[in-house]
Amino acid sequence: MDVDPILLSRLQFAFTIAFHILFPTLTIGLACFLALVEGLWLKTRDTRWRDLYRFWVKLFALSFGMGVVTGIPMSFQFGTNFSPFSTATGNVIGPLLGYEVLTAFFLEASFLGIMLFGWKRVGPGLHFFATLMVAFGTTLSAFWILSANSWMQTPQGHILGADGVFRVDDWWEVIFNPSFPYRLAHMVTASLLTTSFVVAGVSAWQVLKDRHADTARKALKLGIAAAAILAPLQLVIGDFHGLNTLEHQPVKVAAMEGNWKAGPDIPLLLFALPDEAAETNHLEVGIPGGASLILRHSTDGVVPGLTDVPAGDRPPVAIVFFSFRIMVGIGLLMIGMAWLGVLLRRRLPRSYLWGLAGMVPSGFVATLAGWTVTEVGRQPFTVQGLMRTADSVSPELQGPEVMTSLMLFAIVYHMVLAAFLYFAARAVRTGPVPDDRPAPQPALAPTATTTGDA
């Protein structure tokens, strides 16, 4: 079998990073949620907050562990599978990843130990501080990695040498490249929103099944309230992000809109089957002038078309087109569900609670769809307009070895995912059990002084 190592390396990267991003998406939001809940516990001394903390920290620990083990391979895959890319861009994005490790990873990994295991060993103040540091660390890590990704989308601040190597001219410009603020805001909000629906959905189920429903109801309300604010906010941020993409990556926007020929009065397509060979769409259903109106705030506004660039410089249209619709569709559904919950807040019907429980995965699907839009939409480049994906993959690697590693990752990741879901579901079924163990006490003396040589 003759398999293309380039395609395989890309598939492997896509699979491992898509799998990985599910967990940080949850842990960034959950860390913030836990900080809030612990703060409420310390402030109100209502033990239900403590019980909620001790329940959600279990899911957090499981999810964080998955994020760590699937994250470590990422820091090596640039080198193993994309060595020409690493040679070319290491000067620019290597230090950004370095800063992520220095400022964020050590912070979260170190204080995680206290957060998970230190409940009885440190005072409430230090424990709360540890939770805050973990929450801060997870968000800081998003800052650096999104800066690196955004530089690949909208590169600036560098000099591209004749040898094909990028060298940094201005770090400020590299870090705060044009798409970075929008992507950071969009992703952090996605993480918080995903978590809101996880918290609301899981709590809704616990209320339905009466797993410590009185406690779960507090988290349910918190989740709905957060979603009601975050979901509309995300729509606005997403719009700004889209306008930024229109300015800097017009071809990506053309693919998102499924628009082949640039021009005014372009419809907002609700459905279509893009045909790359014929450079047209089939079965279009659209709102006349809609795309022009959204992107240019006027039906006369010119929307870029895919045919603005040669066929070899276009992304795979259908993937971008449909992923975008999945993301936006879920986003609209989230707004609807959240506000329905606010309107019905006095008495939430069981059907609504079941609906919320069914939306636990919604944020993850939307996040993956959004990343598919932004990453596939950048193709056929790894660094927009400057370095092609085909020139980025390690030429040293042969098809069979990458095929083997890809299959190994796929099998192992799915195995651990199954175990993760099993243990997470079990924790959810048990629910936020009232915990009668003593609350955090001022630091206890160590259980035994270390005997020995010192």
Add this chain to the structure above:
Amino acid sequence: MDLPLIWTAVIAFGVAMYIIMDGFDLGVGILFPFARDEAWRDVMMDSIAPVWDGNETWLVLGGAGLFGAFPLAYATVLPALYVPLILFLVALVFRGIAFEFRHRADTSRGLWNLSFAAGSTLAAFAQGLVLGSFVQGLPIENGRFVGDVLSFLTPFSVFTGAALVVGYGLLGATWLIRKTEGDLQARAFAWARGLALGLLAAIVAVSLWTPLTQEAIAARWFGMPGLLLLSPIPVLTAFCGLFLLLSLKARRENMPFLFAIGLFLLSYLGLAVSLWPYIVPRALTIWDAAAPPTTQLFLLVGVVLFIPLILIYTVIVYRVFRGKVRHGEGYHH
């Protein structure tokens, strides 16, 4: 200011931190199958559960630091070591998830014991494969790997793989001596003694093997002035090994761990001397592979600002969890 030289020191420091810190927690995993019962395994795992994640972060720092400061070395070595690196990463997945899953399991506990023990052992072995083939020198021409998928597999790399399993096992056993008491501690003393003898034999073997097969290394160690300048390294190693065995015999609780670390650091120094000034042996020197000064300086600022901070909160965490681990102490979340 010689930035590549400073950066070499930074990376060397990071790798040393990784080897020692993840070394002892990988070692606890390597010793896992030899535990008498589940109660022992609970204690063994509890002794490292709050710190393993921070320990492993030094590996990520090594990867990211190499990517940023020596991108050419990163891009040359990593594809060349594809198979052992992928094995290593997959093994780390198995051991990493075992911490949470084993704690929550009741019927599947045996599965997570296996996942933890096999993952830790394979991770150590694959690291040794990487080390061995790296030291031997990879077939690289014009900055590109020209070997095949199995170039990493040599008698030497298999030997260093096994040696690293023994070495990490020793770090793990001496860690357990510090953190446990009673029967488990007594057994850890026995493990440590056997593993110490094994590691010392491996150090002697590698010290003979590399100069006999690589002229450049022989010339460095046995030529002048190398012989005089470098002789303290083997002498100190011998003393360190002797003190390690004596401290085990005297049932000291903290010293064996420190002497085991000493053995690792001296061996590491020995390898550095053998390979200097190459960052990719016999192919790229640290100056060939260095990123431009703008890049190295930018990241160095972060290192200078944050490494001291990282060390401070690492100390805080280790202090919070100091002392003996007792079974059923239940400081689990």
